Every structure is written in structure tokens, then in C-alpha cells.
Amino acid sequence: MTDISAVDHRSQPGSISTIGLVSEASVSDYLALMKPRVMSLVVFTAWVGLAVAPVHVHPVIAFTALLCIAVGAGAAGALNMWVDADIDALMTRTAKRPIPRGRVTPGEALAFGMTLATGSVAVLGLLVSWLAAAMLGFTIFFYIVVYSMWLKRTTPQNIVIGGAAGAFPPVIGWMAATGGIGIEPLLMFLIVFFWTPPHFWALSLLRAEDYARARVPMLPVVAGPAETRRQILLYSIVLLPIGAAPWLAGYVDAVYGAVALLAGGVMTALAWRLKVAADGERGARLARRLFAFSILYLFVLFAVLLIEGGLLGRAAA
Amino acid sequence: MDEKPERIVLTEEQKRKQRALSIAIAITLGVLVILFYIVTLVKGPGVLNQP
Numbered sequence: 001m002t003d004i005s006a007v008d009h010r011s012q013p014g015s016i017s018t019i020g021l022v023s024e025a026s027v028s029d030y031l032a033l034m035k036p037r038v039m040s041l042v043v044f045t046a047w048v049g050l051a052v053a054p055v056h057v058h059p060v061i062a063f064t065a066l067l068c069i070a071v072g073a074g075a076a077g078a079l080n081m082w083v084d085a086d087i088d089a090l091m092t093r094t095a096k097r098p099i100p101r102g103r104v105t106p107g108e109a110l111a112f113g114m115t116l117a118t119g120s121v122a123v124l125g126l127l128v129s130w131l132a133a134a135m136l137g138f139t140i141f142f143y144i145v146v147y148s149m150w151l152k153r154t155t156p157q158n159i160v161i162g163g164a165a166g167a168f169p170p171v172i173g174w175m176a177a178t179g180g181i182g183i184e185p186l187l188m189f190l191i192v193f194f195w196t197p198p199h200f201w202a203l204s205l206l207r208a209e210d211y212a213r214a215r216v217p218m219l220p221v222v223a224g225p226a227e228t229r230r231q232i233l234l235y236s237i238v239l240l241p242i243g244a245a246p247w248l249a250g251y252v253d254a255v256y257g258a259v260a261l262l263a264g265g266v267m268t269a270l271a272w273r274l275k276v277a278a279d280g281e282r283g284a285r286l287a288r289r290l291f292a293f294s295i296l297y298l299f300v301l302f303a304v305l306l307i308e309g310g311l312l313g314r315a316a317a
Numbered sequence: 318m319d320e321k322p323e324r325i326v327l328t329e330e331q332k333r334k335q336r337a338l339s340i341a342i343a344i345t346l347g348v349l350v351i352l353f354y355i356v357t358l359v360k361g362p363g364v365l366n367q368p
Binding site for chain 2: 030
């Protein structure tokens with residue numbers, strides 16, 4: 001008799017139950033672990049970082065770099081779900097993720113994430129750039145260890161500092177193209193870095209009860225909704241000139257500057273309306289609106305950067 | 318000693334999922350091989366040279 005004979009619920013004579021012994025996960029569960037929606041934003045900003053670099057990159061090499069960055073982002077998503085499994089199970093927004101649902105075990109998520117992380121960094125280093133690979137590895141480390149394991153559970157400034165992880169992809173894209181660093185990718189880093197707090201706090205205003213139940217010290221839980229709305233407004237005001245910085249620094253022309261100032265103005269106006277709004281349904285509606293607009297804001301700014309700095313810039317060169 | 322050793326018998330659903338995972342892993346490895354092949358063609362002898 002073997003150890004596993006102790007498992008009951010035999011399905012056939014001479015056989016044992018497979019409960020806990022055989023993975024019940026499907027391919028779609030593993031894809032869900034990779035957080036495809038977050039991955040798409042990461043790939044987009046990395047693509048812009050790669051495209052605006054002042055060097056010609058062969059399309060195959062560019063594709064390889066973006067594929068590695070996408071897989072690295074997926075690895076970070078899977079590892080984040082491994083770290084946050086206890087929190088996810090308590091929150092309505094995340095309770096249906098593969099681990100809380102019991103579709104993927106924490107061990108499987110860890111193995112999957114580590115395999116993808118190692119593979120994406122190694123392939124990016126071997127085929128594209130070791131500097132970009134090192135940055136990708138550091139980004140995954142920062143997101144998992146610094147943000148997920150440490151900051152998220154200890155400070156209401158978690159997403160301010162942790163937001164750096166989401167701001168690194170355009171820098172990685174630039175490094176993949178040039179093998180170095182420049183001012184332009186740092187400006188893109190700053191845009192995403194200062195965009196993250198108003199974006200995420202608008203969402204967390206709507207999910208404050210969830211975060212409180214899971215004992216995650218998000219700003220609305222610790223400091224209250226009024227202070228959160230004040231901080232959202234402050235960051236939106238700071239974001240306005242930073243969003244226009246690539247134009248102010250002379251890297252792109254006035255079209256980008258106009259779009260950045262207009263979009264930043266709308267975002268600041270929405271943040272102001274949220275600031276003066278009372279709690280309740282109106283405040284929730286304005287928070288939802290700001291959250292949705294913030295996604296559009298980042299997409300539009302990077303799309304114009306891509307067109308002006310990447311596509312048109314290359315055609316003019 | 319004629320007792321047969323115990324064994325795991327998968328349900329049809331588990332077999333289907335295991336097969337799908339195996340195919341996904343095979344496709345991933347295949348894509349990786351093709352990627353290395355194409356990048357080698359593009360970069361030539363200095364395939365591991367960095368910018």
C-alpha cells in the first residue's frame with residue numbers, strides 16, 4: 001500500500017481519488033493568471049518606448065522584445081496572484097481569480113510565474129539586450145517583493161511607490177532598442193508614475209469596503225475618502241505639466257503638447273469635481289468617471305507619442 | 318502478492334484539460350524554437366551580440 005492509498009472516494013476498484021493530486025486548471029485559468037488587461041497596457045507603453053527610440057530596430061527584434069516584456073508582465077501577474085491569494089479571496093473584485101476559486105493551486109501559480117519570469121528575462125537578454133533584460137527582471141522583483149509582499153500590506157503610500165513597477169515598461173522598451181537610457185524614457189516613466197495614484201485611488205474609493213475587509217491599508221481605508229480625493233486632485237495637478245513634459249523638453253511637437261494639456265486639464269477638472277463632491281452615489285459616479293478617463297488619458301498620450309515620436313519621427317529622419 | 322498497485326484514474330474532463338495544457342506547452346516550445354531560428358536569420362553570425 002502506498003501513502004496515497006489513504007485518500008478515499010475511490011472512483012474505480014484499484015484506483016484512487018485524484019482530488020488534490022491532479023491539476024484541475026485549464027489553459028484559460030493560466031491565461032487569467034497573467035492578467036491580460038494589465039499586460040496589454042504594459043505592452044503598449046513598452047512599444048511606445050521602443051518606437052520613439054532614435055535607432056532603427058528590426059521588426060523581428062522589436063517583436064521579440066515586446067513578446068518578452070508581455071510574458072514578463074504575465075509572470076508578474078501570476079506571482080502577484082500567488083502572493084495576494086489570501087487578500088484576493090476576501091475581495092469581491094478579485095474573488096473569482098483562479099487561486100481563490102480553487103482552479104489553480106498557489107504552488108502551480110508560483111511555478112508558472114517563476115518559469116515565465118526566468119524565461120522572459122533569459123530570452124530578452126540572449127536575443128535583444130541584457131540591460132533591458134536586467135530591467136525587466138528588476139521590474140518583476142519590484143512588483144512582487146517591494147510592492148506586493150511589502151508596501152501593499154504596510155503603507156497607504158503603497159501604490160505611489162509601487163506604481164514605479166508599472167512605469168518601467170517604456171524604459172525597458174527604450175533599452176531594448178538602444179541598449180542604453182535617455183531622457184525621453186525617463187519622462188515617460190514620470191508620466192506613468194504620477195498617473196498611477198489618481199488612477200488607482202479613484203478605483204480604491206469604489207472598493208474601500210473590500211480593502212478594509214482584506215485589511216489592506218489603501219488610502220481611503222486609512223485616511224478616509226475626503227483625504228483620498230484631495231490627494232487625487234494634487235497628483236492630477238502635478239501630472240498636468242509632467243504629461244506635457246516631452247513637448248516642453250522639445251522631443252515632440254505642439255500637437256502632443258496640446259493633447260497633453262487638454263487631456264491633463266480634463267483630468268484635473270474631473271479630480272476637482274470629485275474633490276468637492278460629497279460621499280454617496282454622486283461621489284461614486286465621479287470616481288468611476290475619473291477612473292475611466294484616466295485610462296483614456298494614458299492611452300491617448302502614449303498613442304500621440306507613438307505617432308509623433310515614433311512613426312512620424314522616423315519618416316522625417 | 319497479487320494485489321494490484323493503486324493508480325490514478327483521470328476523469329474525461331481531467332484528461333481533456335491535461336491534453337490541452339500539454340498542447341499549449343508544446344506550442345509554446347515550438348514558438349520559442351521558431352523565434353530563435355528567425356532571430357538567428359535576422360542577426361546572422363552575431364546573433365548574441367547586443368546593441
